[in-house]
Amino acid sequence: MDHKSSRRLFLRNSLSAVAGTIILPHIIPSSALGMNGFLPPSDRIVMGSIGVGSQGVSNMKGFLPFKEVQLVSMCDVDSGHLGKASAIVNQYYKNTDCRTYKDYRVFLEKEKLDAVCISVPDHWHSIAYVASANKKLDIYGEKPLARSIGEGQQIVKAVQKNNIVWQTGSWQRSVANFHKGAELVFNGRLGKVDHVEVGLPNATKLIGMPPIKPVPAELDWDFWLGSAPKVEYRGVCHWNWRWILDYSGGQLTDWAGHHIDIAHWGLGLDRTGPIEVSGEGIYPPSGELYNVPMEYDFNCKYKSGVVIRVANAARLPHGMGVTWYGENGWIHVDRGDKITASKPELISEELGANKKALYKSDNHIGNFLECIRTRKETITPAEVAHRSISVGLLGEIAMTTKQKIQWDPVKEKIINNVEANKMLMRPFRAPWKIPAI
Known part of the structure; x- marks a missing residue:
């Protein structure tokens, strides 16, 4: 079993605090300890964001209230976007740990994530989606799926071949x-x-x-x-x-x-x-x-x-x-x-x-997070x-x-x-x- 598969199995089965002893620095945010309603780090879905403009920040704010998520990093070609978005994350978690990147390739190579939220312009969808799927990351990706039908076919193939959970931002x-x-x-x-x-x-x-x-x-x-x-x-x-x-x-x-x-x-x-x-x-x-x-x-x-x-x-x-x-x-x-x-x-x-009941979801982001743990199909695959x-x-x-x-x-x-x-x-x-x- 590879690292990503074992990590998913752990997330699915683990809802309790991690056992054992850890050495802590003198000052650490309560979110890192699993206090004030936060889950301990081992139980959280570790996420990053690619694209943190207006839609990306909106999506990011949608993920932050979920205690099972820890947003740790983000990527955008505009450093102005990165500064504003990382400040929101750091303020929420009361720390300064959010890592920022301008090149998605470096982001994907360096970050050890479970999932990623991608909110980039349409002409970037296929490259960003397939690259992230190839890293075995579960993806919350913005609609429309692709700028061309051929690109959409490749995205579907990447999702299926890499056996990842996919949720489209078709929240209706x-x-x-x-x-x-x-x-x-x-x-x-x-x-x-x-x-x-x-x-x-x-x-x-x-x-x-x-x-x-x-x-x-x-x-x-x-x-x-x-x-x-x-x-x-x-x-x-x-x-x-x-x-x-x-x-x-x-x-x-x-x-x-x-x-x-x-x-x-x-x-x-x-x-x-x-x-x-x-x-x-x-x-x-x-x-x-x-x-x-x-x-x-x-x-x-x-x-x-x-x-x-x-x-x-x-x-x-x-x-x-x-x-x-x-x-x-x-x-x-x-x-x-x-x-x-x-x-x-x-x-x-x-x-x-x-x-004949249609698939029921009361919260689009919540449905994605639930499916990360269960490995079931989302409401908008x-x-x-x-x-x-x-x-x-x-x-x-x-x-x-x-x-x-x-x-x-x-x-x-x-x-x-x-x-x-x-x-x-x-x-x-x-x-x-x-x-x-």
Whole structure:
């Protein structure tokens, strides 16, 4: 049994304090001794973070309250991010022990971790995820799973081959109204469902082409670009990278891992995909830095005959969220605990003892931590996340080529367009590549 396997076995079986004698320095934080509600070090899941910008810090703060976790280190190409995030961790544990790195490779080589939370821009997902999986680390990874379908396939392969626990940040599955709506549909409350509407946000306002600017001293711009094309710095990086196709697909791919995921869940289609995708997108004029689609509207037909329409919320009668339409009416879910229906009894009547229960989680991070100990599958495993984002990415290809895409969801190939099939994997700038699995 290797070290990582024996460590996991220990975490699974050990909930008590470590026995034996240890030599302590004169001053040590109570968290290190298992006092004030903290578990002793031997019982904790030792974690690090890769990417501690806005989303990374949000995720980090989500992990801190769990007494079974000890956050010990972090990595980011921006030293400003590292300073702010490490200060939060050190203040929480009342020490100065949080280690920081700017190169994820050094981080992965030096740190002895059980798990890692990864919150980096989309174009970095495949490299960071696969590299961490190859280190046998359990991963909480942000959605969308990948910037291309080919990258998603490699991530799923790495997770499976390395036998790690994976949780995608598609946290809506752990929220009551989304779970209830999906479970009602899954149990046939609407009868046969013939179509679904998925409403997603619009893109941001255009900004033209900003002038070239000096790179901030704290940012390693070339490292941040990574596998994406080398370009000059124009003052757009953190957060707003999502409006540039080299790094993201905009709101379409940003939200696919949320609402398309829920649509699939209710239909029982979260481990397959459509057979046809067609639609249209409105893109910014040439010369704009932001070039993701401003508007989009495409249909995905599945083998069962059901059609999922994905569009800007303004184009749909129920706006943002997911609406399933069936023989008996419709059910709509969205953020803000919203769940409505064409008839109140569609959601008020209980399903009964014979219902087919969907996976239940009340806390997304808690579910991940529980699965680290039990080695069971999480509520949003890698393959499910891959199938969710694949719909958004196929829509992107259909809009770009302006052609109907015929898709084989088993072989994961476009079968009617050789050129479109090449778009399943994006080019990588040398020397960057997905690590061998």
